[in-house]
Amino acid sequence: MTNPIFFGDPVQVAAAGTGDVFRLEGPEARHAVSVKRLGIGEDVDVVDGAGRRLTGSVTDTGASVLELRVAAVLEEPAPSERFLLVQALAKGDRDEQAVEAATELGVDTVIPWQSDRSIVRWRAEKAAKGQAKWQALTTAAAKQSRRSRIPGVEPVLDSRQLVDRLQGIDLVLVLHEEADAPLAGALSELTGRRADPADGTAPVSIAIVVGPEGGISPAELDAMRSAGAVAVRLGPHVLRSSTAGPAALALLNQLLGRW
Structure with missing residues (x-):
């Protein structure tokens, strides 16, 4: 079984090395000690949210403190x-369900979309609160699925702004x-364009x-197609807003050999 993970301060995680004692404090430490009930000798991971992972065993605990001896970095x-998941705002928390599941399935960036037919509306302060809430959802889901990277949540976009944002993305x-x-057939657009970040690409x-x-309006679909997007289907049935994105991510993970 994989180790439970907790998010540490990125600067402190970056400074830690093998053999060091890492001190985790604050809410993450309280969760580890009071909720997860971790004790001395148990294995645990601390990550920075951007790909760096410290693996070690607990050496000491307190009310809001957990210390571990780093065995590996x-x-x-x-x-x-x-x-990237562009998720239209939806009623009944279906958009939040999609964001949570997408994080577990490996999404890297979430873009809230206030489409023409969205019943839910984020305006002014509600937009900032909505973005913060979705960011909290991705953080919690990344922790639950034991990811070392936390997906980012961008500010909400309307349909015109979304078309601009999609420029430069390799495949929409x-x-x-x-x-x-x-969907599977559309991946032929990526032939010969697979990158290897380890090589700096x-x-x-x-x-x-x-x-x-209510679906994507014809005008929105035409605008995205004009920007290079490809309309695809997942099968013969219509999926809810909460399940369509995660279903597509699961299929992409399989087709691209990530699973």
Whole structure:
């Protein structure tokens, strides 16, 4: 079984080396000691949220403190593909369910989208609070799935802003019930473009666009297609806004050999 993980201060995690005693403090330490009930001698990982992982065993605990002896330091390379989820705002917390599951399935960036047909609206202060809430969701889901990297959540975009944001992404897949092309076939667009971050080349970026309950409007679909996006389908059935993105990510993980 893999070790439980906790997020440490990136500067402190960067400074720690094999054989050092690392001191975890604050809410993460309280969660480790009071909720997870970790004790001396148990194995644990501390990560910085950006790929650096400290593995060690607990040497001491306190009310808001956990210390571990670092046995190994791992720099986990970024995958050769970077997944972005463009998730339309949806009612009934379905958008939040999608964000949480997508994090567990390896998404790297989440972009909230206030589409033309979104019933939920983020305006002014609500936009900042919504972004912060989604960021908290990705952090918690990354911790639960024991990822060393926390997906970032960008500010909410309207449809015009989204088309601009999608410029420069290697492959944009718009999930649409009326599309003729299956998702798997669209990956042929990436032939010969697989990157290896270990060699210093940038990961190939793949965006998955998921509409709201009422679907993506024809005008939005036309605008994204004009920007180079490809409309694809996942199968014969219509999926909810909460499941479409995670289903596509699961398929991409399999097709690209990540699973």
